[in-house]
Amino acid sequence: MALNRDFLGRSFPPSEPYEVSRVKIREFADAIGDANPVYRDPEAAKAVGHPDVIAPPTFPIIVSLLDPGLADPDLGLDYSMVVHGAQQFAYTRPLRAGDVITTVTTITEIKSIGGNEKLTIETDVRTVEGELVCKSTNTIVEREAK
Amino acid sequence: MTATVRYTDVEVGTEIPARTFAVDRADLVRYAGASGDFNPIHWRESVAKAVGLPDVIAHGMFTMAQGGRFVTDWTGDPGAVVDYGVRFSSPVVVPDEGGATLEISGRVEAKLDDNQVVVALTARSNDQKVLTRAKAVVRLA
Numbered sequence: 001m002a003l004n005r006d007f008l009g010r011s012f013p014p015s016e017p018y019e020v021s022r023v024k025i026r027e028f029a030d031a032i033g034d035a036n037p038v039y040r041d042p043e044a045a046k047a048v049g050h051p052d053v054i055a056p057p058t059f060p061i062i063v064s065l066l067d068p069g070l071a072d073p074d075l076g077l078d079y080s081m082v083v084h085g086a087q088q089f090a091y092t093r094p095l096r097a098g099d100v101i102t103t104v105t106t107i108t109e110i111k112s113i114g115g116n117e118k119l120t121i122e123t124d125v126r127t128v129e130g131e132l133v134c135k136s137t138n139t140i141v142e143r144e145a146k
Numbered sequence: 147m148t149a150t151v152r153y154t155d156v157e158v159g160t161e162i163p164a165r166t167f168a169v170d171r172a173d174l175v176r177y178a179g180a181s182g183d184f185n186p187i188h189w190r191e192s193v194a195k196a197v198g199l200p201d202v203i204a205h206g207m208f209t210m211a212q213g214g215r216f217v218t219d220w221t222g223d224p225g226a227v228v229d230y231g232v233r234f235s236s237p238v239v240v241p242d243e244g245g246a247t248l249e250i251s252g253r254v255e256a257k258l259d260d261n262q263v264v265v266a267l268t269a270r271s272n273d274q275k276v277l278t279r280a281k282a283v284v285r286l287a
Contacts, residue, residue, distance in 0.1 A: 031180035032211035033173070038224060048223045057214040057227045057282075061207050062181055079185070080197060084206035086279075088231030094224060137231070143198070 001076050003110050003117045003142070011106040012069030017128050020099040024062075025055045032056060045096075054094040061087070064123035064136035067105035077119065078142055085118060086139040092132050100128045108137075115144030150222030153261040153286040162220050162252035162265065167212045169204050169238060169271075170245030177208045191242065203237035209248060209276055210234075213267050216250045217282045220265075228262060229283040236274040246271050261286050 022042075029039035037044035038054055045053045070077055095101070109120035123136040174188045183205055186193040194202045210232050218224040240246045248271050255266040267280035 028180045031173075031176045032208065032215060033167070034211070034215045034218075036215075036218065036224060048225065050225055054225055056211065057218065057224060057230050058207055058211045061183075065181075065183060065207075080193075082185075083187075083237070084234050086231070086233040087207065087210060088229070090229045091227060094227075 001078060001117070001142070001145075002112070003076050003119060004074055005110055007072075007075050007107050008110050009107065010069070011104055012067050014102045014104050015063065015067070017100050017102050018063050020055060020095050020097055020101065022053050022097040025053055025059065025097060028059050028062070029056055032058070042097075050094070050096060052097040054096045057089060057091070057094070059095055060089060060125050060134050060136055063101060063103050063125060064105070064138060067103070067121070067123070069105065070121070078145070081143045081145060082140050083143060084138075085141040086137075088137040089134050090137075091134045095125070095133055099133065101125050101133065102128060109139075113141075117142040149226040149285065149287045151220060151286050153257070153263065156254050156257070156263060156286065158254055158257060160254040162216070162254075164249055164251035165216060167215075167248045167250065168245060169208070169240055169248055171202065171240060171242060173245075174202065174204055174208065174240060177205055177211075181205065181207060183207065199237065199239075201239050201241055204240050204246070206232075206234040206237075209238050209269060212248055213250055213269055213277060213280055214282070216252060216267065217265055217284060220252070221284050221286065226284045226286065227282055228285055230281075232267075232277045232280040234276070235278040236271075236276050238271040238276050248276070255281070258283070
């Protein structure tokens with residue numbers, strides 16, 4: 001279904017603060033099968049210059065995948081037909097345990113490709129103190145119902 | 147941020163040896179829980195087929211995470227990653243029996259200023275390229 005072009009350029013309100021914890025980082029690292037000690041052991045992280053355990057590079061997807069604003073029925077996105085088209089992260093620094101972050105998501109592109117609809121969103125991940133930690137650019141494709 | 151690979155030790159064309167990663171349904175369930183992405187196409191065959199997919203497929207982000215792990219195991223410090231982006235060109239199909247395998251290799255594509263290099267990744271599953279334009283910018287020692 002064609003997505004509502006009025007949503008192009010729209011930014012959604014900042015998310016509720018999310019606290020990055022050692023436990024969640026370890027759970028995520030376990031789930032991707034990554035045994036790196038800097039995701040688990042604060043001393044190992046400190047040994048390479050981080051104040052606490054850091055999160056794997058793809059961890060920010062947890063806070064940048066599904067802004068509730070994308071569920072607005074007026075946008076017309078059918079999640080059952082959605083696949084992930086592309087993903088990029090630009091990091092100022094790694095996320096780490098103890099960070100309290102909020103995200104602001106903006107719809108930067110809505111485009112038809114064949115019968116599919118392509119939607120690109122950019123998400124700024126900032127600490128509650130205002131430090132930009134990373135920018136996530138996420139392209140999803142709503143496949144044509146057949 | 148201390149990567150163990152030194153900028154002066156790599157050249158454009160330096161290859162990072164290929165590795166194979168196994169993916170099964172349990173991995174996808176675990177990833178769904180950890181990431182919060184519970185789309186049933188990643189764990190329920192009937193739903194995947196109903197929306198026109200050949201079978202259950204891996205989360206694109208699970209595949210991207212394996213590429214990330216490939217790069218950070220090479221650099222030594224995951225904090226060395228400055229930028230990481232991929233396109234998902236073909237799904238990783240994960241059958242109930244036996245799962246799937248993912249083969250990832252890498253090559254230094256460019257050397258930039260400030261000890262940074264661009265690593266281009268190749269990721270295949272079942273003879274299909276599952277990622278394209280997969281590149282990580284990392285800051286080496």
